Amino acid sequence: MTASIERLVTSGTFELDGGSWDVDNNIWLVGDDTDVVVFDAAHSAAPIIEAVNGRNVVAVVCTHGHNDHVTVAPELGKALDAPVLLHPGDDVLWRMTHPDNDFRPVEDGLTLTVGGVELRALHTPGHSPGSVCWYSPDLTAVFSGDTLFNGGPGATGRSYSDFDTILGSLSDKLGKLPYETVVYTGHGDTTTIGDEMPHYYEWMTRGH
Incomplete structure (x- = not known):
């Protein structure tokens, strides 16, 4: 079976x-009938375990360390016998939610293989210091987190975010991906690099 999303x-x-906001989070599962990678461990472990449906979990990948993306990461890692991956730049955010649990550090350029496709880590700081997008040329997809x-x-x-830094990540990393690449986001609907990057200079002038 070809890998699916x-x-x-x-x-x-x-x-x-000190604030709290209600959010809906996207969790992406990438793989085939045998192996799968889970992107983000948001809010509740049970529905994620159900979606995995007995498959081997190569990794529970946290795109960044905000609590809504790592809520049940240690629980999932233990239940699914899988490593939890996060960029060490977000250790301070991770510790706010999981002070007594560790993760496996991700570096820019790290690759994972699942279901015959490659996923490559792109360190894209800005929303947080350790934000990482995961690009799959085989799937024409990038998992962008936030x-x-x-x-x-x-x-x-x-705290721990910076507008100029995120603009740099978009121009230097995501903006260099093929425009047909589908962006699988941490919240809301998907988009494409081609739909978003032409607006780069508008973002620069209006701020965010």
Whole structure:
């Protein structure tokens, strides 16, 4: 079977800087009938385990360390006998939710293989210091976390984020991907690099 992309949505809260917001999170499962990678461990473990449906989990990948993306990461890692991956730039955010649990560090350029396709880590700081997008040329897909959405870059108005940095990540990393690449976002609808990057200079002038 050729690798496919499955979407699961869970609901909960995002908490940072003393605030709390209700959010719906996309969880992406990439793989085939045997092996799968889980992108983000949002809110509730049970529906994710159900979606995995007994397959071997190559990794539970956290695109960044905000609590709504790592809520049940240690629980999932243990239940699914899988490593939890996160860029060490987000250790401070991870510790806010999981002070007593560790993760396996991700570096720019790290690759995972699942279902015969390659997934490559692109370190894209800005929304958070350790934000990572995962690009699959085989699937013409990038899993962007909260770095790029349908409508523009992720938010940079809270602690450990920076607008100029996220713009640099978009121009230097995501903007160099083929325009037909589908962007599988951390929240909301998918988009494409070609639909978003032509608006780069508009983002620069209006801020975010």
